Structures are given as C-alpha cells and as structure tokens.
Amino acid sequence: MSRPHSVVSQVPSGVLVVDKAPDMTSHDVVAIARRALGTKKIGHCGTLDPMATGLLMLVVERATKIQDLLMSEDKEYEGTLTLGVTTSTQDRQGEPLEEKEVRSFAPEEIDAAFGVFKGEFEQIPPMVSAIKKDGVPLYKLARKGQEVARDPRPVHVTKYEIRDIALPEVTFSVDCSKGFYVRTYAHDIGQHLGCGAHLSALRRVRSGKFTLERAVTIDMLKTAPREDLYKAMISLAEISLMRGA
Structure with missing residues (x-):
C-alpha cells in the first residue's frame, strides 16, 4: 500500500x-x-x-x-516465565539446555522466589546481550558458541505482581531499573525454585x-x-x- x-x-x-x-x-x-x-x-x-x-x-x-x-528511566514489563526448562538465551528463542520436573508449587513459594529479587540486587548479564567484551558485543561471541565471564551489574526492582499461576507458566509484571534483563530475572527465579525457567513472553508497557x-x-x-x-x-x-x- x-x-x-x-x-x-x-x-x-x-x-x-x-x-x-x-x-x-x-x-x-x-x-x-x-x-x-x-x-x-x-x-x-x-x-x-x-x-x-x-x-x-x-x-x-x-x-x-x-x-x-x-x-x-525505570521501565515496566508484563511477562510470562515457563518453569522446568532452561535455554541458551534464557528465553523461548534459545536452545533447551536442561529440563526438570516442575512440582506443584504453592503460590506462596512462587511469591517468595519473586521476593528474593526485589529492591537492590545484582544480575549477571546474559551472553545474548549487546554488552561488549573487549569491544565485541556478547551476542556475537554467543553466536560463535563462546561464553565469557560477565561482571554482575547492580539493578533494582521497585515492585512486582504475580498475575496468574498456571504451572508450568507464571504470568507477572515488574517495575525495574535501566539495564534490567527480564529473561535473566525469569532464569534466576527458576534457579531459586530449583527447577529452572525461561522467559516465554514479554511486553514493555511503560518507560x-x-x-x-x-x-x-x-x-x-x-x-x-x-x-x-x-x-x-x-x-x-x-x-x-x-x-x-
């Protein structure tokens, strides 16, 4: 047209x-x-x-x-994480790395895992990111199958809300600082719960x-x-x- x-x-x-x-x-x-x-x-x-x-x-x-x-400025996202599967990119577009059984978590257990990642804490940026190592973006190294050490970065979560739990999926919203990786957030929550997770949907609603x-x-x-x-x-x-x- x-x-x-x-x-x-x-x-x-x-x-x-x-x-x-x-x-x-x-x-x-x-x-x-x-x-x-x-x-x-x-x-x-x-x-x-x-x-x-x-x-x-x-x-x-x-x-x-x-x-x-x-x-x-701070940003707000709505997302869905899927428990039980970790991936190479920490989201659904990556290759599955490990699969674990997802037990019947109580809502309080899931809320407690989210609560660990509130306020000030540090994230290790994913390999599939634009951060540079010796002048080369990490995602370019990742495409070659390389993985390098990344320094943790300070981030901040002001608030979160668990919108829905339909295991293995958990739908949530999160208000966070600049430089925050929602897929790393999903990955880390999965690690804390012991079954792994990856980000399966993401929508930015505010900046x-x-x-x-x-x-x-x-x-x-x-x-x-x-x-x-x-x-x-x-x-x-x-x-x-x-x-x-």
Whole structure:
C-alpha cells in the first residue's frame, strides 16, 4: 500500500511511541520509521528483543540529544516465565539446555522466589546481550558458541505482581531499573525454585512517563499519512512538562 503524499516539508522533533510487533528487531522499527517520517536522524530508546512486543520510543531529529536521558528511566514489563526448562538465551528463542520436573508449587513459594529479587540486587548479564567484551558485543561471541565471564551489574526492582499461576507458566509484571534483563530475572527465579525457567513472553508497557496510550502500531507506521505520524509525536515541549523539567 503506497503512502499518501504529505505537504509537510519539515520533520518535527520529538518522540514517537511505537507498539513493536513480535518477530522484528528494534532496528527494523527504526528502518521503517526513517522511511515513514522522511528523516535519517532517528534512534530508539532501549532495545526490545525480537520476541518482545510493546513500547519502543523513537527519538526524532533534535530529540536524539535526550536519548540517553530517556533511556535512563525505570521501565515496566508484563511477562510470562515457563518453569522446568532452561535455554541458551534464557528465553523461548534459545536452545533447551536442561529440563526438570516442575512440582506443584504453592503460590506462596512462587511469591517468595519473586521476593528474593526485589529492591537492590545484582544480575549477571546474559551472553545474548549487546554488552561488549573487549569491544565485541556478547551476542556475537554467543553466536560463535563462546561464553565469557560477565561482571554482575547492580539493578533494582521497585515492585512486582504475580498475575496468574498456571504451572508450568507464571504470568507477572515488574517495575525495574535501566539495564534490567527480564529473561535473566525469569532464569534466576527458576534457579531459586530449583527447577529452572525461561522467559516465554514479554511486553514493555511503560518507560519513564511514556506509556502505550499514545503508541502507533507497526501497520500505522507503514501506511498512515506522514502528517498523521507527525501529529502522533510527543513534542520536546510536552516531554519537558511530562518530566517536570
């Protein structure tokens, strides 16, 4: 479907919130947005794995200058972990590594395991991450079958909620700090319960003050008139008000 021509010549500066679809990378979304908005000056705040959906903030034009500031804010995710199977990537897209029986855990036992990972604690980043070791992203080493030692990183969980327990699946939400790996969170909870686990679904619903309420879908990004996408953007002035600046 061809995009209707736009009479707007100047690309506005601001943030476009996109509801990322599954099975695409964050870079895929940026590439679509570059064409849709008619600009090369665009980036994203906080990578979402291909299997994940939800809030991806795109910074456009002068908003690229506040990219690091926006990325530093706390985030909220909704996810599902599957007990009994650990994988090479700590999520459902990896190769199964070990399978264990999942006993009939009481809700209190599962809540206690989540409770261990609340407040300030440390995570060891997964091998499938963008963190660099001697200048090389870990995920590139992982693709070659290499595993290297990773330093634990301080993270913070403000709150969590267990939404549903249908063993072996546990559905939850978590409010966490920048640099938090939800798949490592799922993996570590599984290790604490003694049966292992991996992340089987993930959706980001908030980043700082930004939510999905004003998000555009990938289909809209591909087909909506350019002017409509400009109108959907959150301006730098509004961002300052939102953040109390």
